[in-house]
Amino acid sequence: MTPDGLPAIRLDHLTKQYGRLFALKGVSLEVQPGEIFGFLGLNGAGKTTTIRVLLDLVRATSGRAFVFGIDCHRRGVDARTRIGYLPGELGFYGDMTGEATLDVLARLSRQRIDASWQKELFERLDLPREVLRKKVREYSTGMKRKLGIVQAFQSDANLLILDEPTEGLDPLMQEAFYELLMRTRREGRTVFMSSHVLPEVERVCDRIGLVRQGELVLVSPVADVRRLAARRVRILFREAVSPPRDGWPDGCEVLEVTPRVWHLRVRGPLGDLLAKLASLPVEDIEVPEPHLEDVLRRYYSESGS
Amino acid sequence: MTTGTFLLARHSFSRIRAVLIGLGLLLAGFQFLLVQVAAYFARENAFDQLSVLLPEFVRNMAGPSVLGFMSFGGIVSLGYFHPVVITTLVGLMIWIATEPAGEVETRFVDLALSRPITRHDAMTRSVLVLIGAGSLMLLLMLTGTWVGLTCCTPAGADRPAPGLFVSLAGSLAAVMAAWGGVSLAITAAAKRRAAAGGVAGVCALAAYLLDYLGRAWKPAQTLSAISPFHYFETMPLVMGQPLDVRNIGILMGVGTLGATIGYIRFARRDI
Numbered sequence: 001m002t003p004d005g006l007p008a009i010r011l012d013h014l015t016k017q018y019g020r021l022f023a024l025k026g027v028s029l030e031v032q033p034g035e036i037f038g039f040l041g042l043n044g045a046g047k048t049t050t051i052r053v054l055l056d057l058v059r060a061t062s063g064r065a066f067v068f069g070i071d072c073h074r075r076g077v078d079a080r081t082r083i084g085y086l087p088g089e090l091g092f093y094g095d096m097t098g099e100a101t102l103d104v105l106a107r108l109s110r111q112r113i114d115a116s117w118q119k120e121l122f123e124r125l126d127l128p129r130e131v132l133r134k135k136v137r138e139y140s141t142g143m144k145r146k147l148g149i150v151q152a153f154q155s156d157a158n159l160l161i162l163d164e165p166t167e168g169l170d171p172l173m174q175e176a177f178y179e180l181l182m183r184t185r186r187e188g189r190t191v192f193m194s195s196h197v198l199p200e201v202e203r204v205c206d207r208i209g210l211v212r213q214g215e216l217v218l219v220s221p222v223a224d225v226r227r228l229a230a231r232r233v234r235i236l237f238r239e240a241v242s243p244p245r246d247g248w249p250d251g252c253e254v255l256e257v258t259p260r261v262w263h264l265r266v267r268g269p270l271g272d273l274l275a276k277l278a279s280l281p282v283e284d285i286e287v288p289e290p291h292l293e294d295v296l297r298r299y300y301s302e303s304g305s
Numbered sequence: 306m307t308t309g310t311f312l313l314a315r316h317s318f319s320r321i322r323a324v325l326i327g328l329g330l331l332l333a334g335f336q337f338l339l340v341q342v343a344a345y346f347a348r349e350n351a352f353d354q355l356s357v358l359l360p361e362f363v364r365n366m367a368g369p370s371v372l373g374f375m376s377f378g379g380i381v382s383l384g385y386f387h388p389v390v391i392t393t394l395v396g397l398m399i400w401i402a403t404e405p406a407g408e409v410e411t412r413f414v415d416l417a418l419s420r421p422i423t424r425h426d427a428m429t430r431s432v433l434v435l436i437g438a439g440s441l442m443l444l445l446m447l448t449g450t451w452v453g454l455t456c457c458t459p460a461g462a463d464r465p466a467p468g469l470f471v472s473l474a475g476s477l478a479a480v481m482a483a484w485g486g487v488s489l490a491i492t493a494a495a496k497r498r499a500a501a502g503g504v505a506g507v508c509a510l511a512a513y514l515l516d517y518l519g520r521a522w523k524p525a526q527t528l529s530a531i532s533p534f535h536y537f538e539t540m541p542l543v544m545g546q547p548l549d550v551r552n553i554g555i556l557m558g559v560g561t562l563g564a565t566i567g568y569i570r571f572a573r574r575d576i
Contacts, residue, residue: 055419057576077421085419091412093320107312108420151416161419 006069008033008159008190009054014063016049016214023049025214026063031207033068033158036181036191038205038222040198042300046214047194048088051163054192055085067159081110084157088164088194090148094137098127098147101136102154109155121150124176141168149177153184160184162193166200178204202226202292210299218299222292229290233273235262238281249273309422313430317404318437328397329442333449336384340453343380347462352376377458378465379543381450385473386539391513394442394477395484399505401434402488405571407498414576424572428489432564435485443474472548476537479556483533484509486563493570533559 009031016024024046031037041047052058053065056076065072067079092101106113122128125146136144145168152160166174181204184191195201201208202222210218218225232255240259248254248264249272255263266273270287277285318325346352356375374383384390405427408414418424450470458464488505495501512532519529529535536552 052576055415057415057418059573059575077423080419081421083419085415087412087415087419089412089415091408091414091416093411093413095320104312104316105416105420108309108417108422110308110421 006033007031007066008035008068009037009192010066010069011050011053012064012066014050014053014065015061016046016053016058017061022214024053024060024063024211027211027214027216028063029209029216029219031190031192033190034185034188035207036185036193036205038201038208039192039194039211040196040201040208040296041194041211042196045211047211048163049214050211051085051161051192051194054161055080055083082158084152084155084160086148086152086160086162086165088167090144092136092144092147095135097135098132098139098143099129101147102132102151105151106154109157111155111157113154114156117156118150118154121153121180124180125149125173126176142170142173145169146173149180153180156189158189160189160191160193162191164195165193166195166197174200198291198293198296208292210296212299225292225295226290229292229294230265230267231270231287231290233262233264233266233270234286235264235277235282236260236284236286237262238283241280244276249276307423307426309420309426310429310433313417313422313426314433314437317401317430317434321401321434321438325438325441328393329445332384332390332393332442333445333452335387335390336381336446336449337453339384340381340450340457343377344457344459344462346380347377347459374540374543377462378469381454381465382469382473382539382543384446384450385470385477386537388513390446391477391480391537394439394481395509396506397438397442398435398481398485399488399502399509401438402431402485402567403492403495403498403501403505404431404434405489406492406495406501409495409576410497418576425568428493428564428568428571431489431492432485435482435489439478439481439485443478447471447474469542472542473539475548475553476539476542479553479560480533480537482560483556483563484560486560486567487533488563489567490563490570491567493567494574 007030009029011027011029014024014027015022027046027050039047039050049058053060054067054072056072056079059073068082070079070082072079096104102118122132127143127146127150131139131143136147139147145166149165152162166177169177178200181191185206193201193205205222207219207221208225209216220228230253237260242259243254243257243262251267251269252273253265253267255265257263264273346355352375359375374380405414408417408427414427417427447470451467454464484505487508488501491505491508492498492501495504513534515525516529516532516534516537518525519532519535520526533556536555538549538552542548
């Protein structure tokens with residue numbers, strides 16, 4: 001059971017320093033129970049360090065991390081009874097079978113594994129018994145990742161921490177994994193996943209946090225992030241028109257202008273542009289759904305500035 | 306000790322059981338073989354000829370202990386201080402003690418320590434495996450000796466007392482404990498098993514050579530006191546002297562200190 005009123009994850013001014021290098025700089029964040037939270041950032045931004053602090057594999061230089069109100073360092077064992085973890089790099093022993101690996105990890109979790117739930121996981125992820133009886137060294141990258149997903153989900157933990165969960169999975173298995181995440185959300189469990197696959201995050205996450213050079217630069221619901229996106233607008237005219245003499249409305253950036261087609265990028269509301277178009281012979285306006293990527297690319301690219 | 310310790314220990318033992326059984330049988334076979342060799346010399350009355358074969362400088366260096374060695378009991382005891390046996394057993398201790406570094410290297414540690422397992426559990430597991438594996442090796446060696454002596458001691462041969470082998474095994478256990486502890490201290494800060502094993506192995510080799518030098522060359526005698534092998538005294542035991550508890554204490558102390566450093570370093574490090 002999750003304790004009421006407590007966030008599933010709370011990071012309180014978390015800082016991790018390696019010599020003069022800051023891996024994390026005062027990161028504060030709350031993830032609510034039942035949420036699927038996407039933790040984004042470029043390689044080396046601090047995603048995995050944050051996860052490792054939550055698991056007490058890395059000790060913060062300052063600040064604290066909590067899981068359901070439990071200090072991840074001082075009461076690490078208690079905190080970890082509530083966590084299912086899928087590492088980015090899977091350290092299975094090649095000389096063990098998949099079955100034996102899952103058995104050892106289940107025992108170490110010290111929680112009873114529901115056999116029917118485990119069977120369902122095998123079925124969803126297409127892991128038949130004959131594959132599980134093979135040595136892990138015979139597994140492909142995707143198979144190992146599937147085994148990793150099973151070991152993270154099998155103990156039915158209240159909080160799932162997933163580091164690049166779909167890396168190496170084929171599209172079919174990615175789909176199966178997303179369905180698994182949806183089920184997890186329906187059951188009220190929390191997912192904290194790091195990823196740099198933006199369409200994936202956009203599809204499954206409720207909120208995202210973006211970390212850049214160790215700093216949390218954005219925390220927002222996915223829908224709000226989309227609204228922040230500059231929209232590409234394509235306006236088609238019935239006859240040739242000239243660009244406005246009195247200038248473009250605020251927030252409009254011209255991408256391409258031909259006599260009958262304008263390609264613009266618009267930040268913010270479209271009202272001023274539509275007012276300007278009212279007197280022109282507009283045939284059609286296309287405003288495609290903005291993608292998370294459109295916003296995040298800007299945040300990523302600002303890293304250098 | 307927690308359930309986590311036992312689960313990890315069980316996992317470790319199950320992974321290395323084939324190596325342990327194979328190595329243990331080899332060592333037991335070696336002890337059995339030595340009894341056969343000693344029995345052959347005893348039957349042929351060849352111990353005197355054997356000591357004549359030794360170069361004079363070796364006899365001078367070894368002193369009267371060489372006479373103790375050139376006997377039925379001496380040959381039978383050889384397996385408990387033969388360089389190959391010592392290398393094998395110390396090597397085994399280093400290999401087992403470096404498992405935590407191996408788990409950091411393969412990232413198995415992420416899977417294990419992301420569960421309700423403490424870092425102390427991982428280290429205590431290694432201590433348990435060291436004790437278990439070391440005990441098994443010594444037990445099989447003693448069994449090999451016992452089987453050999455029971456079935457093959459020739460009539461009239463001066464069969465050594467069982468206490469001698471227990472004392473020899475005790476000394477060997479102490480030197481194994483010392484190197485197990487030293488290796489734990491090294492492995493606790495290592496990211497790669499080969500690096501940890503390499504450093505521990507080089508330390509063991511250097512310590513062995515230093516002790517050898519100290520025994521052969523008087524000026525190096527004082528310096529050789531820093532080598533754990535300096536406290537591994539077997540000849541006096543073969544000569545009939547009692548086990549020097551001080552030596553055992555020093556070796557166990559080195560092992561305990563190493564393990565303690567290992568616990569502290571592993572608990573504090575980033576993984």
